[in-house]
Amino acid sequence: MKKEISRRDFVRASGALIISFSALGGAAFLDPLAIAQGPFDTHPSHVDPNKLDSWIAVASDGTVTVYTGKCDFGQGMGTVQTQLIAEELCLSIHKVKLVQCDTSVTPDQGTTSGSQSTPTNFNTRNLAQAAATAREALVAMAAKKLGLPADQLTVENGVVSAKSGRHVSYGELIQGKQFNIPVSATAKRRSPNEWKVLGKPVPSIDRVPLMTGTFEFVHNVQVPGMVHGRVVRPPEVGATVESVDEKSVQNVPGMIKVVVRKNFVGLVAEKQWQAAQAAKHLKVSWRPGPGLPAQRDFYDSMRKQPARDVLLVNSKDVDDKLKSASHVLEATYFHPYQAHGSIGSSCAVADVRSDRATLWSATQSAYPTQHGISALTGLPLESIRVVYVRGSACYGLNAADTVTYDAALLSQAVAKPVRVQLTREDEFISENYGAACVIEQRAATGANGAIDAWNCEIWSASLGNRPEYDKPGNVITGMLAGFEPEEITPKAASEPAEELHNRNNAVPSYMRGCVNGKCGGAGSIGSERVLTHTVKSPFFTGPLRSPLRLQNTFAHECFMDEISAYVKADPIAYRSQHLRETRITDALKAAAKAANWDTRPSPSSATARTGKVAGRGIACVAYEGDNGYAALVAEVEVDQQTGTVQAKRFIIAHDCGPISNPDGLRNQIEGGILQGTSRALGEEITWDERKVTSIDWESYHTLPLGIEVPIIECVLIDRPEAKATGAGETAITLVAAAIGNAIFDATGARIREVPFTSDRVKAALSARS
Amino acid sequence: MAAISLRVNGQSHTVEVDPETPLLYVLSDELRLRGPKFGCGLAQCGACTVLVQGEVRRSCVMPVGAVKLQEVITLEGLGTPEQPHPIQRAFIEEGASQCGFCLSGVVLTAKNLLDENPKASDEEIREAMTSILCRCFAHKRMMAAIKRYQSGRR
Numbered sequence: 001m002k003k004e005i006s007r008r009d010f011v012r013a014s015g016a017l018i019i020s021f022s023a024l025g026g027a028a029f030l031d032p033l034a035i036a037q038g039p040f041d042t043h044p045s046h047v048d049p050n051k052l053d054s055w056i057a058v059a060s061d062g063t064v065t066v067y068t069g070k071c072d073f074g075q076g077m078g079t080v081q082t083q084l085i086a087e088e089l090c091l092s093i094h095k096v097k098l099v100q101c102d103t104s105v106t107p108d109q110g111t112t113s114g115s116q117s118t119p120t121n122f123n124t125r126n127l128a129q130a131a132a133t134a135r136e137a138l139v140a141m142a143a144k145k146l147g148l149p150a151d152q153l154t155v156e157n158g159v160v161s162a163k164s165g166r167h168v169s170y171g172e173l174i175q176g177k178q179f180n181i182p183v184s185a186t187a188k189r190r191s192p193n194e195w196k197v198l199g200k201p202v203p204s205i206d207r208v209p210l211m212t213g214t215f216e217f218v219h220n221v222q223v224p225g226m227v228h229g230r231v232v233r234p235p236e237v238g239a240t241v242e243s244v245d246e247k248s249v250q251n252v253p254g255m256i257k258v259v260v261r262k263n264f265v266g267l268v269a270e271k272q273w274q275a276a277q278a279a280k281h282l283k284v285s286w287r288p289g290p291g292l293p294a295q296r297d298f299y300d301s302m303r304k305q306p307a308r309d310v311l312l313v314n315s316k317d318v319d320d321k322l323k324s325a326s327h328v329l330e331a332t333y334f335h336p337y338q339a340h341g342s343i344g345s346s347c348a349v350a351d352v353r354s355d356r357a358t359l360w361s362a363t364q365s366a367y368p369t370q371h372g373i374s375a376l377t378g379l380p381l382e383s384i385r386v387v388y389v390r391g392s393a394c395y396g397l398n399a400a401d402t403v404t405y406d407a408a409l410l411s412q413a414v415a416k417p418v419r420v421q422l423t424r425e426d427e428f429i430s431e432n433y434g435a436a437c438v439i440e441q442r443a444a445t446g447a448n449g450a451i452d453a454w455n456c457e458i459w460s461a462s463l464g465n466r467p468e469y470d471k472p473g474n475v476i477t478g479m480l481a482g483f484e485p486e487e488i489t490p491k492a493a494s495e496p497a498e499e500l501h502n503r504n505n506a507v508p509s510y511m512r513g514c515v516n517g518k519c520g521g522a523g524s525i526g527s528e529r530v531l532t533h534t535v536k537s538p539f540f541t542g543p544l545r546s547p548l549r550l551q552n553t554f555a556h557e558c559f560m561d562e563i564s565a566y567v568k569a570d571p572i573a574y575r576s577q578h579l580r581e582t583r584i585t586d587a588l589k590a591a592a593k594a595a596n597w598d599t600r601p602s603p604s605s606a607t608a609r610t611g612k613v614a615g616r617g618i619a620c621v622a623y624e625g626d627n628g629y630a631a632l633v634a635e636v637e638v639d640q641q642t643g644t645v646q647a648k649r650f651i652i653a654h655d656c657g658p659i660s661n662p663d664g665l666r667n668q669i670e671g672g673i674l675q676g677t678s679r680a681l682g683e684e685i686t687w688d689e690r691k692v693t694s695i696d697w698e699s700y701h702t703l704p705l706g707i708e709v710p711i712i713e714c715v716l717i718d719r720p721e722a723k724a725t726g727a728g729e730t731a732i733t734l735v736a737a738a739i740g741n742a743i744f745d746a747t748g749a750r751i752r753e754v755p756f757t758s759d760r761v762k763a764a765l766s767a768r769s
Numbered sequence: 770m771a772a773i774s775l776r777v778n779g780q781s782h783t784v785e786v787d788p789e790t791p792l793l794y795v796l797s798d799e800l801r802l803r804g805p806k807f808g809c810g811l812a813q814c815g816a817c818t819v820l821v822q823g824e825v826r827r828s829c830v831m832p833v834g835a836v837k838l839q840e841v842i843t844l845e846g847l848g849t850p851e852q853p854h855p856i857q858r859a860f861i862e863e864g865a866s867q868c869g870f871c872l873s874g875v876v877l878t879a880k881n882l883l884d885e886n887p888k889a890s891d892e893e894i895r896e897a898m899t900s901i902l903c904r905c906f907a908h909k910r911m912m913a914a915i916k917r918y919q920s921g922r923r
Contacts, residue, residue: 073868074866074867074868074869074870074905075867075868075905076867203861203864204864204866206869207860207861207864207866208850208853208861209850210866210869210872211844211853211857211860211861211866211869211872211876212844212845212847212848212849212850212853212857213802213803213804213805213843213844213845213846213847213872213873214803214845214850215803215869216803217803217806217870219797219806219807220797220801220803222801228798253770253787271786271787271790271794271798272794272798273786273787273789273790273791273794274787341904342870342904343808343814343816343868343870343871343902343903343904343905344806344807344808344816344870345807345808345809345810347807390868391868391870392806392808392868392870392904393867393868393870393904393905395904421807423810424808424809424810424811424813663864667864667867667907667910668867670906670907670909670910671867671905671906671907672906673906674906674908674909675904675905675906677906678906696809696811696813697809697811697813697814697902698813702902702904703906703908704898704899704900704901704902705875705898705899705901705902705903705908705911705912706895706896706897706898706899706900706901707895707908708895709908709909709912712909
């Protein structure tokens with residue numbers, strides 16, 4: 001039996017043409033410098049990202065197969081990457097076939113996340129650059145064949161033509177051969193002015209199979225001989241296995257095996273229903289966990305824990321300025337743990353044999369998962385293949401990674417292919433939640449009303465994270481099986497030394513963000529200090545759409561609103577007064593115009609103390625400092641009797657550089673705004689003394705389809721000359737802040753804790769002076 | 770275990786399963802249908818929705834033994850990729866999904882309502898969709914697709 005699935009075999013089997021398969025094993029390519037590129041970038045593997053053939057294969061019939069390490073979770077990356085290749089190679093999208101995230105054949109592009117797929121693959125590196133290289137190479141071949149200079153040739157639909165009418169197709173040029181050239185750093189990308197496919201509202205390529213129920217999700221993967229697994233998670237946080245009574249399920253029909261590995265418990269049966277029944281009946285004695293901190297004062301206890309502290313900016317004059325100021329504003333904001341809550345519980349199929357393994361997984365991290373499976377199973381890295389198959393959309397680190405580990409452990413124990421799907425409760429207690437945060441703000445205003453100094457302290461709770469290449473204990477299955485999660489080592493902050501990259505939006509946009517004379521912030525406030533404290537979380541945490549950026553922006557944008565209300569300034573004008581970054585002020589202007597913004601301070605003077613009142617709020621952001629710009633106006637109605645908040649209308653101005661697909665972009669913005677609304681109004685992980693209690697859709701509150709859907713208007717700011725940025729997380733980042741500010745505008749009540757439940761709104765209303 | 774006969778998307782099948790097995794597991798594991806999906810197993814989200822004798826049912830909590838020979842229609846039973854049903858066409862035209870995992874509940878619930886009550890008011894449509902979840906929040910486009918199907922029926 002072969003140990004390795006060769007890229008050549010795969011490509012043959014998939015019907016496309018030969019391309020290179022490096023004879024060198026994985027480790028031979030490891031270059032410490034390249035590894036240091038971070039989690040989202042291209043890493044060396046057996047598929048060399050420097051070779052053109054690693055990305056693109058042109059078949060003799062002119063069809064193009066593309067190998068990408070950035071996959072589509074339902075947010076449209078598949079469609080736009082297909083457009084990108086069609087554009088650069090001057091083809092119809094129907095000629096392009098995309099192979100996504102398969103460790104046998106695609107380049108290692110780390111994790112598909114962090115709004116980094118567009119910046120990584122749509123600028124002048126990686127996939128885009130490979131496509132430009134391929135076009136130039138094909139045109140050069142045509143020039144040679146036709147005996148004409150390349151600049152006298154044009155390309156259309158995969159055919160290179162001379163003015164005389166002589167022409168040659170890609171298929172004729174490549175004749176089933178490889179390119180055998182490196183990706184060129186100087187190949188010229190097609191200018192946005194010439195775009196025929198990219199930049200157009202191409203409908204999503206998966207819409208027909210999705211709507212007709214024929215699309216294959218990872219949940220639909222069927223492998224010959226496949227059986228079904230279920231997991232039995234600890235009934236409370238931190239519980240450990242004392243004993244497992246395998247006899248308790250020996251009479252369940254179809255039962256194959258109970259699998260225990262340290263604190264991991266699972267089982268395998270012939271059919272899914274049998275596995276579900278067995279999981280219900282399996283008797284496990286658990287040693288109790290250490291118990292959980294009370295949810296009631298969790299935000300207080302967070303701030304008393306030892307922490308890993310980081311000073312991001314510190315102008316060292318903030319304390320003095322706050323001390324001498326005639327007035328200091330202070331406010332503390334709270335954001336809860338929230339779930340990814342994918343609509344489908346996570347699922348994976350594993351086929352682990354004594355000498356090899358194949359995993360079908362919806363992970364965002366195919367290559368890192370290959371490493372994790374190697375650690376869990378003891379199999380050598382090169383004998384493991386991870387194939388990405390789309391799952392229910394994840395919005396970050398849901399349970400897709402951990403269920404892949406579950407499937408691997410169970411399959412290895414029975415030496416058969418095993419499909420594992422989590423129950424809804426398993427999903428809620430197995431995922432890495434978006435972090436709980438407490439954010440304390442203090443600011444002083446000067447005689448002219450402008451902000452003189454701003455101090456911000458941020459506490460966030462953390463345990464585990466993405467497993468990356470070497471930390472399988474960062475998700476629950478790895479931890480249960482004996483691997484340690486990433487620890488928070490308490491450490492005092494040292495003075496900021498590195499130039500500010502505002503990746504977590506921890507630094508408010510209004511600060512200059514100066515470190516050693518270099519000012520990476522977007523604003524004008526020079527007296528600035530931002531100190532972050534990371535403390536140990538009782539629950540696993542990880543990236544959830546706009547991780548920390550959303551929590552921080554909620555606190556910054558609400559506090560900015562509080563200051564502008566205090567100085568009786570219009571909140572948009574006041575923001576603009578403190579901003580240097582014109583891409584934010586442009587977005588503010590565009591949103592204000594589209595919303596027909598009434599320039600005045602908040603709260604609205606029309607505010608009545610009873611009944612239903614309406615208000616509007618603004619929030620803006622430079623996402624991750626430079627990865628997308630937006631301003632959002634929210635219009636809400638607050639029922640002061642019941643405390644319910646209804647979002648009526650959103651107007652957003654959105655700038656992500658050159659727009660790859662305006663229809664896909666609108667879809668992302670609309671979804672992001674409504675998901676943000678759901679998170680702002682209802683979503684919160686809850687727990688008691690021992691366990692998580694938000695375990696289904698009655699105890700975790702999401703906005704159903706039957707709501708009165710607010711009007712959403714998008715102003716798309718296209719900047720063809722700029723670098724392409726991400727666009728999947730910018731809109732959602734602003735929603736809680738914009739709604740919170742609109743509630744204040746409507747009622748004069750400031751609500752500083754997410755979610756804005758009716759009880760909290762009523763409490764804020766009765767606290768009004 | 771028992772031999773159970775079913776009529777699904779116009780075809781007859783006999784499966785050998787425990788009659789308590791939820792219909793969903795039979796549809797996906799035995800008949801290999803991709804439309805209905807496991808979302809919660811608690812009848813709270815709608816991802817497993819099918820039509821049984823024309824009625825909207827949550828197949829994750831319906832024992833297969835209770836189905837008998839009633840006609841079961843899944844999302845893929847409505848139309849084909851070549852010839853989608855008008856409601857599927859409305860969703861395609863509106864681009865009304867992101868990940869698409871929830872579509873069985875959205876499409877079949879709306880179809881059932883509008884076929885029975887073609888003049889359903891917006892409020893009646895919302896009422897019918899109160900226990901359908903979409904976590905990508907493609908709500909705006911889904912509602913537009915439902916309205917498009919409704920206006921096409923008139």
